[in-house]
Amino acid sequence: MLQLYFSPMACSLASRIALMEAGLEARYRVVHLRTKQVVDDDSDFRDVAPKGAVPVLVLENGERLTESAAVLQYIADLKPETGLAPRLGDPDRYRLQEWLSFVGAEIHKAFLFPTFWYKDDGSLAKPRARIPQTLSVPSAHLADREFLVGNGFTVADAHLTWALLLLRPAGVDITQWPSLAAYLERMQERPVVREAIATEMALRKTMPANAA
Ligand SMILES: N[C@@H](CCC(=O)N[C@@H](CS)C(=O)NCC(=O)O)C(=O)O
Known part of the structure; x- marks a missing residue:
């Protein structure tokens, strides 16, 4: 599994x-990010992932991704019929990768990560100054679209939904970008998204000293 x-x-x-x-079964293993402890067996997460960062997906053959x-993209490709990623060769596949990179680098690492992990000794001013310009990009894109890529929910939407959810605790009010606020609301109306968030919010309450 x-x-x-x-x-x-x-x-x-x-x-x-x-x-x-995708309707895939998985074993979910909680990691405490500050202590790097795998909660269910007390093992050291760095033995699994030298990067010390989640997500790590253990594949059926035991490899770790x-x-x-x-x-x-790996998860989406396990169930191509769900449309969670355009198929390889479809030009929209590159649009998907474009958005995944944007969320990972320009939103997550550029300002979400420093906001949650670094003490604000003034060094957060520069990352924060980038927020309006960065968020104006998905905001304009979503002004007349329901989803980031094509006409259906893809893993890029899952990634952006997570990032938008974390903006509020990072002190960013996304109602400044009405199309982003409306998009986040739409995504949270999806039963799976709602269930996933509820599960993790409940768990988060049991791990107060955890980060992000
Ligand atoms: N580039 C990685 C970043 C992963 C990442 O930074 N994960 C955070 C949680 S959102 C983490 O585990 N941080 C702990 C750490 O870096 O020590 C990705 O996109 O998966």
Whole structure:
């Protein structure tokens, strides 16, 4: 069975959403990000993942896959009929990768990650200054679209949904971008997305010293 190492409401939420949208069973293993402890057996997460970061997907053959963009596409490709990713060769596949990279680099690492992990000694001013320009891109794109790519929900939507959810605790009010706020509401109306968030929010309450 697939296994997903995750931490409640971390970027691994997108992988949980993808697995659930694909109807794939998985064993979900909680990682405490600050202590790097795997909660169910007290083992050291760094033995599984030297990067020390979630998500990690353990494949059926035992190999471990990291990096959200890769994990999300792998999950989507296990169930191509769900349309969670355009098929290889479809030009929209590159649009999907474009959005996965954008969310991972320009939103997650550019300002979500520093906001959650670094003490604000003034060093967050520059990452924060980038937020309006960065968010104006998906905001304009979604002004007349329901989804990021094509006409259906893809793993890029799972990734962006997670990032938008974390903006509020990061102190960013997304109602400044009405199309993003409306998009987030739409995504949260999806039963799977709602269930995934509820599961992880409940778990998060049991791990107060965890991050992100
Ligand atoms: N580039 C990676 C980033 C993964 C990442 O930074 N995960 C965070 C949680 S959102 C994490 O586990 N951080 C713990 C750490 O870096 O020590 C990806 O997109 O999957």
